[in-house]
Amino acid sequence: MQSVHPILASRPGELSTREKLVLSMTAEGKTAGDIAEELHISQRTVHAHLQNASEKMQAANKTQTVVEAMRYGQIQLR
Template sequence: MRRLAVAYRPVRLLSNGAETEWLANAPLYGLLKRNSGDQNGFDSLIGMHIPLEQLQILILLAGANVTISDADLCNAMSMISRDMEAMHSVKPLLPPRPGELSVREKMVLSKTAEGKTANDIAVELEISQRTVHAHLQNASEKMQAANKTQTVVEALRYAQISLA
């Protein structure tokens, strides 16, 4: 789907083309095909990438011989983009993303999310407890969080850290 994400206009793909051999192995395509009514007739995929500030929208049309003209696809993409921008101007679809955490801040937050104490983290990372607290404070400011718990939640929410 990354191939669709860099396209500036709608992309039409046929699963039987040599240049789209990768499509047969794409997980999303497999999911769509498995859940379609007629797997043998499922050969067309149309993708539209609509960027909107931090939000990236990918719209897929799929099925047996999806027929829509290129002009209609471009018009649909333009209308969807305009409508999304209009909705976003009234009420942002996503709050502003906080700043990126450093590698060390991510490590400290990940270990905090696992329930480890500042002392445990300090011993494991071979740093002082004071440094652990400094990393937590910096991460808290970047995540615009009020406390350690909210910092962990926001870091998870914005995929800065993940639970193993």
């Protein structure tokens, strides 16, 4: 995958540390169940973080949320 350079250093709706972590793990292909288990939180909390991030990124779905977060330099693939 080709590197995506940030358009801006930050964007209105800066993601929280936890939202960034959940999105990064999602980008790695982990399921909500995997993320919940690894972070010791419920799947419902994982989905809440994804929903909040989606709203902040003004994205229509989880995939677009990950892409927008990468475009705006809020997450990076490890």
